[in-house]
Amino acid sequence: MISNRILVASPLVLALALVMEPRPARATPPDAAAVKRGSRAYGRYCVSCHGVAGDGRGPSADWVDPRPRDFTGGTYKFRSTPASELPTDGDILRTLERGLNHTSMPHWRGVTRRELREAVQYLKSLSPRFAEEQQGTPLPVPPRPAFTPELVAKGKEVWGKVQCAGCHGDGGKGNGSSAQTLRDEWGYPILPRDFTSGPLKVGSAPEDLYLAFMAGLTGSPMPSFAESISPEEAWALVAYVRSLRKD
Amino acid sequence: MSVRLRAAGILITLIVASRAEAIPAFARKYGMSCTACHVAWPVLNPQGLSFRDNGYQLGLMKDDPSSAPAAYVPFSARTVPTYQFTRTTNQPGAWGSTETRTGGIGAPAVDVLAAGTFAPDLSYLVVLAGFTPDEAGSVESAWARIANIGGGGWVNLRVGKFEPEQPVSERRGILRTAGHAVYSARFDGSQVGFDLASNHVGLELDGHDARSETHYSIALLHANGGHGSRGPWSQPVVHAHATRAFEIDSAALPWLRIGALGTIGWWPTRFTTSDGTTIVEGTGRDFRKYSRVGAEVSGIFGHASTPFFWTAVAMHGQEQGSAPDVDPGLATRKSSFDGGFLEVNWVPVSAVAYNATPWVLFARYDVVRYDSGPGDFDGLSAGLRRHMALGPRASLAVHAEVHADRTRGTGFQPAGGEVQVQTALLGFDVCF
Numbered sequence: 028m029i030s031n032r033i034l035v036a037s038p039l040v041l042a043l044a045l046v047m048e049p050r051p052a053r054a055t056p057p058d059a060a061a062v063k064r065g066s067r068a069y070g071r072y073c074v075s076c077h078g079v080a081g082d083g084r085g086p087s088a089d090w091v092d093p094r095p096r097d098f099t100g101g102t103y104k105f106r107s108t109p110a111s112e113l114p115t116d117g118d119i120l121r122t123l124e125r126g127l128n129h130t131s132m133p134h135w136r137g138v139t140r141r142e143l144r145e146a147v148q149y150l151k152s153l154s155p156r157f158a159e160e161q162q163g164t165p166l167p168v169p170p171r172p173a174f175t176p177e178l179v180a181k182g183k184e185v186w187g188k189v190q191c192a193g194c195h196g197d198g199g200k201g202n203g204s205s206a207q208t209l210r211d212e213w214g215y216p217i218l219p220r221d222f223t224s225g226p227l228k229v230g231s232a233p234e235d236l237y238l239a240f241m242a243g244l245t246g247s248p249m250p251s252f253a254e255s256i257s258p259e260e261a262w263a264l265v266a267y268v269r270s271l272r273k274d
Numbered sequence: 275m276s277v278r279l280r281a282a283g284i285l286i287t288l289i290v291a292s293r294a295e296a297i298p299a300f301a302r303k304y305g306m307s308c309t310a311c312h313v314a315w316p317v318l319n320p321q322g323l324s325f326r327d328n329g330y331q332l333g334l335m336k337d338d339p340s341s342a343p344a345a346y347v348p349f350s351a352r353t354v355p356t357y358q359f360t361r362t363t364n365q366p367g368a369w370g371s372t373e374t375r376t377g378g379i380g381a382p383a384v385d386v387l388a389a390g391t392f393a394p395d396l397s398y399l400v401v402l403a404g405f406t407p408d409e410a411g412s413v414e415s416a417w418a419r420i421a422n423i424g425g426g427g428w429v430n431l432r433v434g435k436f437e438p439e440q441p442v443s444e445r446r447g448i449l450r451t452a453g454h455a456v457y458s459a460r461f462d463g464s465q466v467g468f469d470l471a472s473n474h475v476g477l478e479l480d481g482h483d484a485r486s487e488t489h490y491s492i493a494l495l496h497a498n499g500g501h502g503s504r505g506p507w508s509q510p511v512v513h514a515h516a517t518r519a520f521e522i523d524s525a526a527l528p529w530l531r532i533g534a535l536g537t538i539g540w541w542p543t544r545f546t547t548s549d550g551t552t553i554v555e556g557t558g559r560d561f562r563k564y565s566r567v568g569a570e571v572s573g574i575f576g577h578a579s580t581p582f583f584w585t586a587v588a589m590h591g592q593e594q595g596s597a598p599d600v601d602p603g604l605a606t607r608k609s610s611f612d613g614g615f616l617e618v619n620w621v622p623v624s625a626v627a628y629n630a631t632p633w634v635l636f637a638r639y640d641v642v643r644y645d646s647g648p649g650d651f652d653g654l655s656a657g658l659r660r661h662m663a664l665g666p667r668a669s670l671a672v673h674a675e676v677h678a679d680r681t682r683g684t685g686f687q688p689a690g691g692e693v694q695v696q697t698a699l700l701g702f703d704v705c706f
Contacts, residue, residue, distance in 0.1 A: 137486065
């Protein structure tokens with residue numbers, strides 16, 4: 028009899044527990060109406076690379092290098108938020124508007140901003156994380172200092188401290204000892220950036236580089252150094268990396 | 275002869291106007307579907323216009339041929355096998371006016387396109403159009419372009435044979451039974467052979483902002499056809515076109531563009547002959563001045579990813595009369611025309627699928643009115659496409675279209691005979 032009561036009560040207790048479980052305070056699930064509208068833009072512009080399910084396995088996926096992003100895990104490389112946190116809507120929108128250098132992700136300058144904003148909501152709907160977790164808060168970016176020779180020299184020390192050369196090589200050409208062994212979160216080979224020429228994927232502004240160091244590039248072997256270097260050291264590293272450019 | 279040359283000219287335009295420029299090689303190069311750059315191919319959307327204006331470059335270090343996938347080959351081909359039935363009234367017959375009816379599957383022509391970049395900011399396009407079992411085809415386009423001269427997009431230079439910038443591209447039209455009548459309008463008896471719908475040889479300066487919302491082009495062209503003149507630039511034409519697009523944060527009308535065009539040209543009308551009738555090329559003189567001015571409005575109704583894309587164009591054309599002492603066999607009166615068109619392309623559905631936009635509905639109404647004489651024209655075309663495949667490699671559509679027009683005063687009957695043409699077309703449009 029008691030066991031019957033327990034059996035009857037258990038689902039109620041479980042349901043109550045689920046209801047009472049504290050949810051993340053500021054989860055910002057995508058707006059349902061915008062998701063529906065955004066699906067039109069996704070179908071027209073994105074699906075051939077990123078796939079119907081958003082898993083990066085569209086019919087073009089095998090033809091483009093690097094491979095298209097898998098949106099289902101909510102993993103975004105180019106963010107203003109701390110490592111492991113979800114990007115802001117603005118982060119995703121920025122990638123759509125500006126594209127990613129050295130990839131097949133174009134800038135969608137001809138697409139209306141309204142479509143892009145709706146597409147962001149649709150992209151968020153492809154991962155359950157956006158319904159469950161709080162989107163990150165952008166990392167503060169201190170004002171850019173003057174890139175003096177002294178700052179460059181300090182940056183070289185930071186370069187050694189966080190062992191950038193292991194992947195990027197002594198001269199920053201992307202030819203470090205482990206360069207050929209690197210793989211991304213999905214198991215695909217990935218090469219470190221050659222800092223001596225061309226823009227970064229996300230852009231060429233010093234602030235882009237600063238955020239790459241402090242936020243990391245989630246999904247790639249590039250970690251966040253937010254816990255190991257100070258903002259001043261991060262700017263010094265920016266100054267040093269920019270000094271490596273030969274073009 | 276009561277059957278006028280202009281009627282024949284319009285019919286030729288209707289039937290053989292080539293529609294070549296949709297370039298799946300770009301889709302293969304970048305991995306994108308055709309729908310990324312086309313409202314419905316070959317009609318470009320604002321993203322496609324931006325890509326075109328930027329010299330077939332996305333500007334992300336992946337444009338150079340050396341960085342493209344090894345499997346990428348910058349060639350595309352298009353063929354459109356169709357059944358077409360045409361009824362034409364008031365044609366000359368042995369016993370007077372007669373009606374003709376023709377139908378069948380013509381030998382499908384094949385267009386071969388090569389386009390891309392040689393190097394950063396150096397782009398090209400070659401279109402060899404109209405290959406059939408009986409025809410050798412022709413060079414429809416062949417040009418090279420230097421983009422971003424001095425940085426930015428405001429100065430670009432193109433040289434070769436190309437389509438003059440038009441409110442709606444004649445070469446990128448989705449309609450297959452009719453060209454834009456106002457582009458080819460000429461008054462009855464005109465000595466001027468200029469056709470805005472044709473590609474011409476020349477050079478063009480153009481520019482645009484980062485999103486191609488503002489765009490201009492100024493071209494100095496050799497007009498096609500004719501016999502040339504003695505001058506250093508035979509049959510010269512100056513053509514200018516400018517547009518300004520506005521993005522509006524509106525669900526009903528998210529995008530609007532206005533524009534204007536102007537053309538002025540000089541066409542030689544008298545020539546030296548070798549035996550009294552055979553014209554010696556390059557001896558033209560007594561230039562006849564002609565001009566075109568026009569205004570346009572384009573817009574998108576509804577969601578921009580499922581656009582109801584429309585364009586309204588009004589044009590005025592004028593041709594100078596000749597002096598009284600000129601050969602009386604030449605037309606001497608000044609003549610003008612007014613005309614335009616309203617064109618719509620509607621993509622009602624965009625789904626999260628590899629064939630994302632399976633349906634396209636389209637229509638156009640053309641009108642031309644002359645200040646005097648015969649030739650006033652009204653035409654209506656409409657149709658739909660069902661894409662069976664629309665991916666990043668190739669496309670195939672079932673295309674159905676009907677067309678009806680009437681041209682006043684050009685039929686067999688001397689007293690204002692009206693020629694009516696009705697056409698129905700059903701076939702495939704294949705682009706690889």
